[in-house]
Amino acid sequence: MDEHSRDEFRTWVAARSGVHLRTAYLLTGSRSDAEDLLQTALAKTYLAWDRVREREALDGYVRRVMVNTQTSFWRRRRVDERSTASLPEHGGRDLTADLDLHDALWAALSGLPARQRAAVVLRYYEDLSEAETAAVLGVSVGTVKSSTSRALAKLRDDASLRDDPRLTVGAP
DSSP: OOOHHHHHHHHHHHHHHHHHHHHHHHHSSHHHHHHHHHHHHHHHHHHGGOOOOOOOHHHHHHHHHHHHHHHHHHHHSSSOOOOOSOOOOTTOOOHHHHHHHHHHHHHHHHTTTHHHHHHHHHIISSOOHHHHHHHHHHHHHHHHHHHHHHHHHHHHHHHHHOOOOOOOOOOO
């Protein structure tokens, strides 16, 4: 890669890293894992920089790399978690009502299967269309629709969210 390309890459990273870190956080659920995921995605993007002809497509390319990398991690991960009828208490924390709601929403989102979670993050947090989400995930629009529908149904049925008066969980 020549010096001009390296400068172009540095400028692009400086301008877009914040947006992609937010997406990485939503995909991973932890700041440190999000930073690692973004770093991996940026390293892969750096290696492919000269092959990317349409610079307008870079955001989609990085999102796709992050989703694929995170999906690979989910598949390799050994599941040591056990489902329970209720979530554990968050003892000792004096939280405001908004923080309680944030925690409940995050727990419910984290409990979704990987594809459903990715579909919800891309559709509703990243505000991508169904077609854009399908392209990022490498699936059909119908799969995005069904994954999103199932995810929203699970979120609607989540007991920790159902009785919160601040939420109006209706059909999309």
